[in-house]
Amino acid sequence: xxxxxxxxxxxxxxxxxxxxxxxxEPVDLSEPRDDEVLVDIVATGVCHTxxxxxxxxxxxxxxxxxxxxGAGFVRKVGRNVRKVAPGDRVILTYDFCGVCENCQQxxxxxxxxxxxxNLSGARPDGSSALxxxxxxxxxxxxxxxxxxxxxxxxxxxxxxxPSDVPIELMGPLGCGIQTGAGAVINAxxxxxxxxxxxxGAGAVGLSAVMxxxxxxxxxxxxxxxxxxxLALARELGxxxxxxxxxxxAVAEIQAITNGGAxxxxxxxxxxxxxxxxxxxxxxxxxxGLIGAAPLGVEVSxxxxxxxxxxxxxxxxxxxxxxxxxxxxxxxxxxAGLFPFDRLTRLYPIAQINDAIHAAETGAVVKPIVVFRxxxxxx
Ligand SMILES: [Zn+2]
Ligand SMILES: [Zn+2]
Numbered sequence: 001x002x003x004x005x006x007x008x009x010x011x012x013x014x015x016x017x018x019x020x021x022x023x024x025e026p027v028d029l030s031e032p033r034d035d036e037v038l039v040d041i042v043a044t045g046v047c048h049t050x051x052x053x054x055x056x057x058x059x060x061x062x063x064x065x066x067x068x069x070g071a072g073f074v075r076k077v078g079r080n081v082r083k084v085a086p087g088d089r090v091i092l093t094y095d096f097c098g099v100c101e102n103c104q105q106x107x108x109x110x111x112x113x114x115x116x117x118n119l120s121g122a123r124p125d126g127s128s129a130l131x132x133x134x135x136x137x138x139x140x141x142x143x144x145x146x147x148x149x150x151x152x153x154x155x156x157x158x159x160x161x162p163s164d165v166p167i168e169l170m171g172p173l174g175c176g177i178q179t180g181a182g183a184v185i186n187a188x189x190x191x192x193x194x195x196x197x198x199x200g201a202g203a204v205g206l207s208a209v210m211x212x213x214x215x216x217x218x219x220x221x222x223x224x225x226x227x228x229x230l231a232l233a234r235e236l237g238x239x240x241x242x243x244x245x246x247x248x249a250v251a252e253i254q255a256i257t258n259g260g261a262x263x264x265x266x267x268x269x270x271x272x273x274x275x276x277x278x279x280x281x282x283x284x285x286x287x288g289l290i291g292a293a294p295l296g297v298e299v300s301x302x303x304x305x306x307x308x309x310x311x312x313x314x315x316x317x318x319x320x321x322x323x324x325x326x327x328x329x330x331x332x333x334x335a336g337l338f339p340f341d342r343l344t345r346l347y348p349i350a351q352i353n354d355a356i357h358a359a360e361t362g363a364v365v366k367p368i369v370v371f372r373x374x375x376x377x378x
Contacts, residue, residue: 006131007031012148013352013369014137016063018056022147022352027065028131029150034078037153039090043346043370044146045069045172046359048202048269049292053119053141054356057294060121064138065130067369068094068118070146071171074158081155089167090158093174093322094118095143098156108156109316118142142175147352149371159326165334167374169341172203172366173326175317177340180207180267182318182325183288185215188263192216195257198238199249199277200267201229203343203366204290206236208265210338213237219257223249223276226362236339244273253280266291271299284309346370 006028013022032038050066052058060066070092074084084090095117096108103111111117116124121138123129129152130139144151161170180203190196196217198205201224212220213236221240222233230241242252254260260282266274269291278287278301289312306312318325332338343365347355355367 006134008150010149011349012065012130012145013067013349014063014065014132015054018062019054022054022356024349024352027137027148029148029152030129032076032078032152034080035155036078037074037081037084037090037155037158038076039070039072039092039144039146039151039153039158040075040376041070041072041146041149041151041371042374043071043168043171043368045176045344046355046367046369047172047176048359049175050147051356051360052292052294058119060119060141061138063132064121064141065145065148066141067147067151068092068142068144069171069175070144070151070153071161071167071174072151075150078155083155084158084160089161089163091161091170091174091326092142092144092146092151092153093157093159093178093326094317095154095157106321107319108321109319114316146171147369157322159322161326161330165330166341168346168368168370169344170330171368172340172344173329174322176203176366177207178320178322178325178329179290179315179318180204181211181329181338182320183265183290183315184208184211185318186325187313187315187319188265188286188288190215190217190263193218194263195219195221195261196263196265197221197223197253197261197277197280198233198265198267199223199244199273200291201226201233202267202362205265205267206233206343206365207340208267209233209237210340214332214337219261221253221256221261229362229365232342232365236342244276250276250280257282260285262286263288269293271297274299275301278305278310278312281310284311286311286313288313288315290315340366344368
């Protein structure tokens with residue numbers, strides 16, 4: 001790759017090979033462009049998409065700096081940036097173009113340039129913001145690559161947050177948490193009194209459970225194979241919990257709901273579970289698909305299952321406009337309605353591989369890697 005100009009030497013967690021460790025080492029970061037924002041990262045959540053890309057389920061070229069739930073302080077802005085200024089507290093979310101038909105219709109999660117802007121390992125023009133020893137490496141992961149002390153984002157994917165909330169906890173709002181909560185609040189939009197079955201009680205599924213309670217679902221069924229996560233789901237609002245490794249989830253849901261759930265959410269990426277999430281629906285019923293299986297994975301359904309009024313709805317990033325939705329999630333949290341902080345655990349950057357391992361084993365729902373103290377900027 002071409003030689004890159006470097007402006008800042010920073011510490012970052014680099015994935016050098018497929019399924020390899022995250023190695024904390026120095027890399028070079030360029031200056032932000034006119035439409036970009038330089039952010040001093042305080043902390044970044046670990047999402048399963050980081051792990052999937054490390055394992056090359058999505059072919060971001062390696063070596064790469066991943067991380068896409070960053071939170072920090074704006075350090076510098078390009079000359080065309082109006083939304084934020086140095087010193088602002090921000091979280092970083094996914095990027096979108098802002099001008100395609102879907103962006104203009106308020107669905108930036110379906111931006112026509114979503115892949116190029118979030119998963120190509122470079123800016124849409126192919127340039128990289130990161131290099132090592134003068135050679136470009138993959139950067140701009142979700143327009144941030146925030147497993148690093150500093151990150152370059154765009155004006156679009158920074159979301160300002162209030163100054164009186166714990167910034168180190170807020171990064172996951174930009175991906176996993178908004179994905180689960182938004183799937184319920186923005187995409188499925190259940191009426192109060194509805195039933196919903198949430199398959200997978202990780203960060204996304206548990207956020208969906210909390211959101212289902214907020215919007216007034218009265219039967220909220222969590223399905224997982226981890227009993228401690230099911231216990232947490234109950235504490236966060238699930239009215240029923242099913243261990244899918246011990247029980248026939250579809251039959252149990254049909255029994256609990258007297259014929260099937262009005263809504264379901266698939267948050268596991270497992271084809272067999274996706275089929276259960278459709279088969280457990282009443283008529284009519286809607287299954288929201290959130291789980292991101294590796295490219296090429298297929299699933300089968302009986303055609304008649306769908307024909308009789310069941311809908312499968314693909315949902316990206318909770319169907320939300322982050323500048324609008326993230327502040328709402330923070331207000332829900334303030335009001336005690338959305339205690340997503342109960343899912344989190346903080347790790348210093350030196351322990352990033354422990355944080356990744358905890359996410360993989362399910363020991364921690366939402367590990368967060370800390371790069372600097374929030375007080376560094378107070
Ligand atoms: Zn994510
Ligand atoms: Zn777009």
